[in-house]
Amino acid sequence: MLTQFELGDRVQMRKKHACGGNEWVITRTGADIRIKCVVCGRSVMLDRLVFMRAAKKRIHVAASSPEPEGGKAEADETNAGNSAEDA
Numbered sequence: 001m002l003t004q005f006e007l008g009d010r011v012q013m014r015k016k017h018a019c020g021g022n023e024w025v026i027t028r029t030g031a032d033i034r035i036k037c038v039v040c041g042r043s044v045m046l047d048r049l050v051f052m053r054a055a056k057k058r059i060h061v062a063a064s065s066p067e068p069e070g071g072k073a074e075a076d077e078t079n080a081g082n083s084a085e086d087a
């Protein structure tokens with residue numbers, strides 16, 4: 001089960017896609033997760049829990065993902081307007 005993921009991450013799913021691809025990019029996060037197959041470009045919307053169970057691992061973490069390793073104080077102000085996304 002994958003519990004840590006961010007918008008823009010590449011993830012590998014337990015099952016291969018019908019096209020044979022096994023890499024997906026997270027294109028939307030929230031109550032539902034939208035992932036896009038990097039091979040055929042098809043998008044799939046999954047319930048968050050369904051996605052977490054179906055995902056195997058992160059292949060590539062999005063460069064812009066804010067890591068909680070300190071120095072985050074400045075970022076909080078700029079992210080204040082995004083709280084509605086998480087509802």
Ligand SMILES: [Zn+2]
Nearest residue numbers: 017019037040
């Ligand atoms: Zn595909």
